[in-house]
Amino acid sequence: MVTLGVFILRFGVFNFQESPKFLVYRGHDDKAIAVLQHIAKVNKRACGVSKADFEALTTEEHSLTSASELLGAGKAQTQASVREKISIEFARYGLLFKGWQMTRLTILIWLTYICDFWGFTLAGG
Structure with a gap:
């Protein structure tokens, strides 16, 4: 009975989404921005992230200063064989x-x- 209750809560009440990092790694920049905007809305904050910000990160200048390894993120992932x-x-x-x-x-x-x-x-x- 408890399991059924948790199941209903999981799909009926809580709206879980993929993490923006996962979505960016898979090349779904638009979905990642939508998730960030949803998070900002829930936290009653303004979301200052746009698709132009994501595209700026794929330039050589920004990728050299990044502290983490992005393997095939964004367009590189969608255009790969x-x-x-x-x-x-x-x-x-x-x-x-x-x-x-x-x-x-x-x-x-x-x-x-x-x-x-x-x-x-x-x-x-």
């Missing part, structure tokens, strides 16, 4: 194992989720 998209995805997974600390953290998080799943499976049985 299937082989390039697969290569970009593997490069993203490679970031999870970049350096000793990141590798350790990735493995610990995966183990936490695995053990959590096993715990609920055993408790349900």
